[in-house]
Amino acid sequence: MKERVAVAFTGPSNSGKTTLIEKVARKLIATHKVAIVKNDPKDKATFDVEGKDSWKFFQTGAEVVVTSPTRTTYFSHRQKSLEEIVAMIGDFDILLVEGLKTLPLPRIAIFRGRIDESYFDCSEAMAVDDTVDLSAYAIPEGIDILDLNDTDRIIDWIQTHAKAV
Structure with a gap:
């Protein structure tokens, strides 16, 4: 990855967004300049x-x-705006964004226990753990299913799907 790229993470409170972003950032920081934006x-x-x-x-x-x-x-x-934040941060390879559902970025929705189907419209992937019964949901085609505990696979998805910013 030579260009600056971004990906977003979304999900209900206490779903594990921050923990996942921490794990991803800790691995990526070894080989990339990582920036994180947190919505409050x-x-x-x-x-x-x-x-x-x-x-x-x-x-x-x-x-x-x-x-x-x-x-x-x-x-x-x-x-x-995202453009202003990108310009302000300046020197990074990968921008990880927590929240900000309205930003036009590839998005991984995080779920534990149950899936909130309202996130389907704004997500390209879902990261779930074994507390989620996927057979109980009609997951739309085109949403990739990732293992919340497989950080390397999630990083692979990010490297393939992140958007140039």
């Missing part, structure tokens, strides 16, 4: 400590960048 639909995540200078700067409403010898952190008050 309920606006719950916090990234700063109240009272610190960076927190005070952010409270002004300004865009804030905190830089150090080992990292750069960007605090924004503005929602960003």
Whole structure:
């Protein structure tokens, strides 16, 4: 893979999205530059400590960048499009996106226990474990079925289906 590509992961709360993305990222990082975007639909995540200078700067409403010898952190008050995020991150090979069902990216839906059929319309693949009885569902043709616990196979699917960004 020479071009920058992206793939998305979706699924109900507590289905294993974050765990799967962590496993995939840990394997891919050995040979690729990996970036991850996490959607926070309920606006719950916090990234700063109240009272610190960076927190005070952010409270002004300004865009804030905190830089150090080992990292750069960007605090924004503005929602960003996928194109803006890609441009901001810049140097990566593979972008893993958690959530953001509306983005036009190849998508793996994650399920444990039961499948939520409302995800069929926005998914090209499903990763399930042995707690899901696939025979209980009418899975549309064209949706690949992956083993949630087979990270290597999921990475193969990503390398074949990820979209250039």
